[in-house]
Amino acid sequence: MRQARTILILLMALAAVLHGQEPRGSNVDVGASPPAVETDAGRPVSWPGLVPNLVSDQKRIWTFPARLARGRNWGPVAFVVGVTAALIATDAKTAGYFRRTDTFRGFNSVMTGNATLTGVGLTPLILYGVGAARHDRHARNSALLAGEAVADAEILATVFKDIDRRRRPAEYGAGSDFSGSWFSDQGSWVRGIGSFPSGHTIAAFSVATVLARRYPKHRWIPYVAYGLSGVVGFSRITLSSHYASDVFLGGALGYFIGRFAVLRQ
Numbered sequence: 001m002r003q004a005r006t007i008l009i010l011l012m013a014l015a016a017v018l019h020g021q022e023p024r025g026s027n028v029d030v031g032a033s034p035p036a037v038e039t040d041a042g043r044p045v046s047w048p049g050l051v052p053n054l055v056s057d058q059k060r061i062w063t064f065p066a067r068l069a070r071g072r073n074w075g076p077v078a079f080v081v082g083v084t085a086a087l088i089a090t091d092a093k094t095a096g097y098f099r100r101t102d103t104f105r106g107f108n109s110v111m112t113g114n115a116t117l118t119g120v121g122l123t124p125l126i127l128y129g130v131g132a133a134r135h136d137r138h139a140r141n142s143a144l145l146a147g148e149a150v151a152d153a154e155i156l157a158t159v160f161k162d163i164d165r166r167r168r169p170a171e172y173g174a175g176s177d178f179s180g181s182w183f184s185d186q187g188s189w190v191r192g193i194g195s196f197p198s199g200h201t202i203a204a205f206s207v208a209t210v211l212a213r214r215y216p217k218h219r220w221i222p223y224v225a226y227g228l229s230g231v232v233g234f235s236r237i238t239l240s241s242h243y244a245s246d247v248f249l250g251g252a253l254g255y256f257i258g259r260f261a262v263l264r265q
Helices: 002-019 050-062 064-069 074-100 105-110 113-133 137-164 199-214 220-238 244-262
Strands: 038-040 043-045
Touching: 043 050, 043 137, 050 064, 050 137, 050 244, 074 220, 074 244, 105 220, 113 137, 113 199, 113 220, 137 199, 137 244, 199 220, 199 244, 220 244
Parallel strands: none
Antiparallel strands: 038 043
């Protein structure tokens, strides 16, 4: 309960602070109810528009290889692939360390999988509630876009996990060499069977990217948003729920989804 209360208080404070970062002007509703559909991020943003926007996002995500084949975006993709490959080569060593050590026991007792998942999921909801209470269109739209980013991220992560079926480090005993982790796990296809990439991390970074780019006037916001997402990702490693490569790729995909699929920047 203490963890839940702490997370809720921090998220409410974050939402209130974010609300105050944009000029009030045209972003604030005056008088009655807001219009059913509001245009933002280059397209309509509304509750009814979430499903059409998700379909459009998924089209952009899954047709990205075609754009890559035309010679676009090779630099960032090569960087992400190279770092991920390097981390995969060292995953056994890093995962073995975190399976053996008790150094992060206190950290792990706070940053549990349920706690971080709750924090990521509640952030758009609380921001939307604050925006609705204060008739702040920018905050409401930012919350809807962040929620859209989470949905996009989890769809992509689930497909990846169901294909690679990578066994998590926690499924190996202490002193294991973590061999044969690929295409060997069993579980629910709906939730995603494998560990690659990290679902918590991809969701956290997708939300962080939307908020950081929607509230650019104060430079500390990206540091807080990405910093907290980094802590979420690190906790997945210390808990032996994921390998370092799972977390890195999750963070990279979350960033690209938030910026290019959702915000179209």
